[in-house]
Amino acid sequence: MRRRLAPAALAIAGALALAGCGGSDSDSGNDSGKPELSAGSAYMPQPVSDDMAAGFLTVTNKGDAADELTSVTSDVAGQVTVHKTVDGAMQEVKSLKIPAGGRLELRSGGDHLMFEQLKSKPEEGQTVSVELHFAHSDPVKVEMPVKPPTYTPTTGH
Structure with missing residues (x-):
């Protein structure tokens, strides 16, 4: 036994x-595991329209868990929407994923922010304040310098 x-x-x-x-x-x-988010390489090309502008930046996640950019707010616009570019066409989305240990790049010709119902037209040399909101992390405030309409970054995107 x-x-x-x-x-x-x-x-x-x-x-x-x-x-x-x-x-x-x-x-x-x-x-x-938690996300550890930071934002950089932010800019807004000076808008050519009086009521709409685009914004670009990179969100870096040094944490062990993914997160999602769910919304953006700014005093300069009535609303800021998040857009994904698919096959050359932009479409508004509810969120964009930020992988663990990775980054979300919002860039010209790709995923980006749309500032709609501008309260005043941002001019080159000014700075636009935005607040990024996430599914799991605290909001992140970003200062977005307004660049020339044809500005193309050489690094960070």
Whole structure:
């Protein structure tokens, strides 16, 4: 009887150890990892329209969990919408993903912000304040310098 009990006890102990390992791995992926977001390379080309402008920036996530950009606010516009570019056509989306350990690049010709219902037309040399809102992280404030209408960044995008 001892021989049967020992293998059974070992099997149970092994199963419990594996279950414990699996449980802690699952928990650490969800609970201990957090996004660590920062924004940079921000700019707005001076708008050619009196009521609409575009904005570009990079959100970097140095954390172990993904997040999503869910909305943007700015005192310069009635609303700021988030757009994804698919096959050369832009479409408004509810959010854009920011991968763990990765970044979200909003750039000319790609995903971007649209400032609609401008309260005043931003001029080159001014700075536009925006606040980025995320699904899991605290808001991030960004100062976005207004650049010439044809400005093309050489780094960061």
